[in-house]
Amino acid sequence: ARVPSILLNGTTGIAVGMATDIPPHNxxxxxxxAIHLLDDPAASASDLMRFVTGPDYPTTAEIISPSADLRKIYETGNGSIRxxxxxxxxxxxxxxxxxxxxxxxxRILExxxxxxxxKKLPMIVDIxxxxxxxxxxxxxxxxxxxxxNAEDxxxxxxxTTDLEKSYRVNLNMIGVDGRPQVKSLHSILTEWLDWRRQTVTRRLTHRLDQVMDRLxxxxxxxxxxxxxxxxIQIIREEDEPKHELMLRFGLSEIQANAILDLRLRHLAKLEEVKIQVEQTELEKEQKYLEGVLGSRAKMTxxxxxxxxxxxxxxxxERHSPIIARQEARALREDQLVASEPVTVVLSDNGWIRSAKGHDIDPRALTYKSGDQYLTSAQGRSNQPLVAFDTTGRAYSVQTHTLPSARSQGEPLSGRIDLTINAKITQLALADETTQWVLATDHGYGFICKHGDLLGRxxxxxSVVNLGDAKLLPPALIVDAELSRIAVAVSSGHLLIFGAHELPELTKGKGNKLVQIPPALLKEGHRVTAITVLPALRSLRVIAGKRHVTLSPSDLENFAGERARRxxxxxxxxxxxxxxxxxS
Structure with a gap:
């Protein structure tokens, strides 16, 4: 072959104890x-890869294998193409x-x-x-x-489909020595060039022999x-004209036979001119062939x-572009779920369910006999739910898998492994970047990201070190730099301080939010409520059936540093x- 077709066409096959997978190339x-290797036989794989950047398939789909993987293929003869x-x-x-x-x-459509x-691809409605x-x-x-998002x-x-495929590469082939071997790109081209040089030499030698015979x-x-x-006289009169021609004119047997095979019409004077012209051209070709066969540089x-x-x-031109792409990842189950507003409701006996929308009254739902409403959380169906128990542990639950609120739900204990005598008391529902203020009724707390609460x-x-304290409902915080935290104590005190004074932790007891004197703490006084106040917001204080709204100017009377009373x-x-x- 005039070109290394083993690389151009590619091939695949399997035999006893060996296999080959050679991709096509441009x-x-x-x-x-190959030309570069002719000029520089010591060229490295990296040098050759300036020309052969990778396989080239008969499709315009992208080759996304990293350059390091491609280099390994051409250096070792093994690897894979994506x-x-x-x-x-x-x-x-x-x-x-x-x-x-x-x-x-x-197959891809299937x-x-x-x-x-x-229902694992809810974002697509038709194909x-x-x-x-x-x-x-x-x-x-x-x-x-x-x-x-089309990219996602x-x-x-x-x-998850054949829209991305991997192809094994094993450059295993039989060399000129007749033995199978896994070869590098340099070895393949070097061996082919040596074989090509031999082939061209045999071709030129054969042609030179033809020229010499014709001359x-x-x-x-x-x-x-x-x-x-x-x-003509010899041919007409002699019984053995060939022998006589050879003796008379010193001709060889081949020349004598050629003369005897001539047709009469070729004896014209014009044919003599043609023979002389042909002889001149063949002598030039002879000189060229002898020059190429005698010079390695001319052969090259x-x-x-x-x-x-x-x-x-x-x-x-190349059909398959080589482009570096990030690794494809399948969407998580929660990412595949349609994002809908939901309200997760937990009963006092630990039964949980999910209602569509945020405009429902969870207290108005029906509960089992002897059971009642405990707490609820609003969010979206594709957000992870976190449930907190009385020991300060946090449990992750997939919101979209919860039963509908049209039923009475199912025991949350069937989805998690609660510790002995522990009970779920609080819920938090948000995306992983959302921040919460986690506080106890003893007046300690910290800021925590929702993602830090999740686990498999x-x-x-373990998230909150409670001791004898109880966890208060998590308070959503949007901007810790501009927001303030309001804390109410059963002694009648209210403290408002900047959220930036509270540290962000992943777990622990936290820092003191408000000062509760030990004597009052011993008497049973606790933090009863906590909330996050965005900038320039008023605060509604609810006490039984009564409430009062404190304007931003009123709140300045209760502002102070963290850990004050x-x-x-x-x-x-x-x-x-x-x-x-x-608002």
Whole structure:
């Protein structure tokens, strides 16, 4: 072969104790690498990879393997190639316009449809194949809305379908020595160039032999034309004209046979001129062939010229672009769930359920006999729920898997491993970046991210060191730099301080929020309510059936540093049940 077809076409196969997987390559790139190796036989794999950047498949899908992996393939002969489909957004749809090598469009549609039927792809509402002669590959995905992130959807599909495939590479082949061996790119091209040099040498040698044989015959023809009358007489009169021609003119047997095989019409004078012209051209070719066969540099130049000519005649641009891409990851189960507002309700006996929307009254729901409402949390169905028990442990629960509020729910203890005598008392529902103020009724607390509360173990994780204290409902905090924290104590005191004074921790007891004298603590006085006040917000103080609203200017009377005792609230509002920030 004039080019290394083993690399160009690629091949795959298996035999006893061995296998081969050679990907196809681009003709121009392989030829350029071979030419470079002709000029620099000591070139490294990195040098050759300036020309052969990677395999080239008959598809415009992307090769996303890192350059280090490609270099390893060409250095060792082993590795793998990853290919990924390409797509574009058209009028809100996701249009897949190229698939990995040998990927079946029908198979990919089946894989996507199976996820849709299993409700594992809620963000896609329709798929269709619009491929035709003008668009050989055109798979169209219709998102549920324009808020769907096409990149996230495709990354999930890359990880879960044949839209991304891996191809094993094993450059195992039989060399010129007849033995199979896994070879590097340098070894393949070097061995092929040596074999090519031998092939060209044999070709030129064969052609030189043909030229010499033809010149030998032409010399006999010229002798015959110079003595045409005598030659004709010999042929007409002698019983063995060949032997007589050889004796008379000193011809070889080959020349004599050629003369005897001449047709009469070739005896014209014009034929003599043609023979002389042919003889001149063959002598020039003889000189050229002998020069190439006698010079390694001229042979190398001929090989280079032939490779260049073939690349220009048959080569084309690369089909499969090599682009570094981030690794595809399947979306988590909670990310695949439609994001809907929900209210999670927990009963006193530990039964939990989820109601759609935020406008429901959880206390008005029906409960089992002897059971009642305990607490609730509002958020979205794709956000993780955290449940806190009386020992300060936090348990993670997938919100979208909770039973509907149309039923009476199910025991939360069936989803988590509660410690002995522990009871779930508080809930928190938000995304992982949300911050909460976790506080105890003894007046200690800290700021914590929702993501730090999550865990994989059913036994939960220790978050708050409670001791004899009780955990208060978590208070959502948006901006710790601008917000303030309001803390009410059963002694009638109210303290307001900057949220930035409270540290952000992942677990622990926290810092003191408000000062409760030991004597009052011993008498049973506790923190009864806590809330976060955004900047310039009023505070509603609820005491039984009564409430009072304190404006931002009123709140300055209760402002102080963290861990102070605070100021007494007006009479009639000192037994605080709840604090609310008003808009």
């Amino acid at each position: 003709l121009r790139e392989v030829v350029n690498a 290919m990924r489909a390409t797509y574009a957004s058209e009028d809100g749809d996701i249009v897949i316009n190229a698939l990995p090598h040998q990927a079946s469009p029908a 894989q996507i449809a199976a996820q849709m039927q299993a 269709r194949d619009e491929s035709d002669h003008e668009n050989p590959i055109r798979l169209v995905l219709t998102p549920r809305s324009n808020r769907v 959807v495709m990354m999930h599909l890359f990880a 030998h015959i032409l010399e006999g023809y010229l002798v015959a034309y110079l003595n045409i009358d005598e030659v 130049r001929l090989m280079r010229d032939e490779l260049t000519q073939d690349a220009e005649t048959y080569g084309d 173990n059913k036994a939960g994780k 605070g100021k007494l609230l007006p009479r009639g509002f000192q037994r605080v049940d709840e604090l609310q920030a008003e």
